[in-house]
Amino acid sequence: MTSSDRRARRQYWAVAILSPLAIFLLWVFVTAQGAVPAIILPSPAAVATSFLDMVQRGYSGVALATHVGASLWRVGVAFLIGAALGVAVGLLRGRIPVIDAIFLVPSEIVRPIPPLGLIPLFILWFGIGELSKILLIFIAVFLIMMVNAQAGARSCAVDSLRAAQSMGAGRWQIFRFVVLPSALPQIMTGLRIAMGTALTILVASELLGGDRGLGFLILDASSFFRTTYVFAGIILIGLIGLISDRGIAYLSRRIVHWEGRR
């Protein structure tokens, strides 16, 4: 890395940190003026107080860590299974026409349905327990990953496939050593999109009832106009989103190290 690269990086991070700081200061400023009613936009201090209250005493009789844990578990399970299956099916669809044909119509019919529209059906079919919540997130992640993995598999260069064939690679070896790595850049991008969507749907899925989870916390607090708790919950989800996105982005730079360097 040259010194001008380093300077550019420093500038990048300075701006990346200053920008949220500026938003925070604006928030402090607007609420300190008292121009906006606290029930609509509470001050950072009030939100912090509610947050500490939840840390110490929980929310609606359940510890904050339990709320966070419940949400993370739902998103985590749905995300892992959805991503694994979505990638597998997407890669197969990208290379094997019959499999593509099998999934084409069903998945294109389901894809445009908003997850919220599925909630009444899922309550009927799977009840209001964990299964419904996880399935709702799972479907969204699965579809996103399937589309991305399929496009990735299709982007595999003909010459790479031919080179592998003429070096004696079998079908599975071509899949493992050529098709999958060719699709990885797009799969990693898909993971970031899917994680964002999964967190969005988490909140919706916790509409389904139950007594724990960050989505539950936010919805419950908002129906009692406890805006400071709503804000604390939203910020927590936002932080989870930020951390997971940065994590996936970091992994993808390590795994797909060749991307953009050909």
Place this chain on the structure above:
Amino acid sequence: MSATAKGLALVPEPAGHADGPRASAVRPVLSFEQVGFDYDGRAIMRDVSFAIAPGELVAVLGPSGCGKTTILNMVAGFLKPTAGAALIGGREIAGPGPDRGVVFQAAALFDWMTVADNIAFSLRCAGRPKAEQRQVASEMAALVGLSGVEGLYPYQLSGGMRQRVGLARVLAAKPKVMLMDEPFSALDVQTREVLQEEVLRIKERTGCTILFVTHSIDEAVFLGDRIFLLNDLKEGRFEEFRVDLPAPRANGENRLHPAFIRLREAIYRQMRH
């Protein structure tokens, strides 16, 4: 020491023909018998026949779009003739296989593997032990002058080094036939000449049969034992030139040899007319 230009070389000549060992005197490794090919009903070639002897290097010249890559693709097994038969060792070519290695114009390396893993790919596919893979990778890297970069990734290499990796990974599979589709056309003159000599040395050492497509008359004359000039494939005709340069062929001085210059001129006139 003369370069002979003769037209209409078609079916392998009868054995025992005039001067020295001919393609047909030994059993050919590679042959086309009245091969025809069309893309979606559009005829690219018809009735094309030739035979190539073991250890021979045939350089293929011809205008853009005449069907050079198509011929290579049929030999590699990526495409099937729509008429006639393409044979390897007397048997019809059924599909791609490690007996025919392909060096691509754009190298087509696996960017996600190190140089060593790229080179050892065929051994990995054949389930050879890790230690053997590593050893062959470093042997082949040394053979093409790439020692010391086995741990790098393709995007960390120059264009010439990438082509060397492409060559090394094909050599590692110990193919009977090497198919090279304008492998050096994107390289600068110095690198190209060095690699041309490399190819001739490798050919001498391994006894490999090579089909080498190029747009450069110089490259064809320097490398080829024979040169096919594909100017009328649709009618099943092409010109054949025999190259007669002093051994060892891997000698840059051959580029200044009178026979080199004469043959280059003959081909040039043939291409222009």
